[in-house]
Amino acid sequence: MHRSIEYCASVSLDAIFPRRCVLCGAIVGSVPWSPAPLCFSCEHTLECIREPRCERCGRQLISEQGRCVECREEQAVLSRIVPLFEFRGRAARLIHAYKMGERASLAHYFAYKIAHMEGALCGHGPDDFSVVPVPPRPEKVRSGKLDQVGCLAEALARFGFRHSRPLVRLPGGGQQKLLDRAGRLKNASASYARVSSDPIHGKVVLLDDVCTTGATLEACAKLLIQAGADLLGAIVLAAD
Ligand SMILES: [Zn+2]
Numbered sequence: 597m598h599r600s601i602e603y604c605a606s607v608s609l610d611a612i613f614p615r616r617c618v619l620c621g622a623i624v625g626s627v628p629w630s631p632a633p634l635c636f637s638c639e640h641t642l643e644c645i646r647e648p649r650c651e652r653c654g655r656q657l658i659s660e661q662g663r664c665v666e667c668r669e670e671q672a673v674l675s676r677i678v679p680l681f682e683f684r685g686r687a688a689r690l691i692h693a694y695k696m697g698e699r700a701s702l703a704h705y706f707a708y709k710i711a712h713m714e715g716a717l718c719g720h721g722p723d724d725f726s727v728v729p730v731p732p733r734p735e736k737v738r739s740g741k742l743d744q745v746g747c748l749a750e751a752l753a754r755f756g757f758r759h760s761r762p763l764v765r766l767p768g769g770g771q772q773k774l775l776d777r778a779g780r781l782k783n784a785s786a787s788y789a790r791v792s793s794d795p796i797h798g799k800v801v802l803l804d805d806v807c808t809t810g811a812t813l814e815a816c817a818k819l820l821i822q823a824g825a826d827l828l829g830a831i832v833l834a835a836d
């Protein structure tokens with residue numbers, strides 16, 4: 597069963613402390629990302645990724661130009677990943693609170709940030725593409741936990757983004773965390789499938805929460821491209 601943001605909010609901390617900032621506990625007044633529980637001062641302290649950034653994975657470049665060292669070697673079909681934050685510090689705390697379903701209404705904040713990312717998708721606006729969320733584990737959905745990526749895709753509707761769910765995650769499969777890079781790629785490509793064999797028309801953008809090696813995104817990207825989609829790239833909450 598799919599759980600909506602409203603359902604998850606009603607059973608989480610959102611129901612008890614709806615107006616308390618998730619990071620500092622202060623009462624959140626009027627914010628553009630309302631009703632997400634995040635105050636203006638904390639929002640300013642989140643770990644954004646500074647320029648220059650790798651043109652493929654979006655991570656900060658130290659002394660390189662164009663692409664980071666890892667991405668230069670990369671033979672991936674996914675040519676562009678755009679992270680909102682670095683997965684550390686306060687940004688990581690915020691994303692963790694969202695992922696664990698404690699603060700489902702944070703989806704409204706992340707949707708606001710995605711909608712206001714300047715030039716992230718090379719001039720493509722919400723009318724140009726459909727957002728495809730990386731699907732959750734079926735075990736997770738059955739246990740009634742928050743599908744945090746699906747809920748984020750729904751929250752984006754407020755800013756004019758369409759979404760579709762042409763992919764599914766298959767039951768079982770190992771934990772990605774325990775595998776090396778080659779193992780992760782192999783495990784990820786056996787973990788996802790298309791819902792139907794119908795072709796996918798038009799431009800799409802993948803959506804996920806945290807990108808570590810990119811193996812999950814790459815597996816989903818291959819399925820979308822095989823189905824005929826014009827994949828522009830992926831947007832993720834954070835790069836680990
Ligand atoms: Zn705060």
Ligand SMILES: [Zn+2]
Pocket residue numbers: 650651652653654655663664665666667
């Ligand atoms: Zn890179």
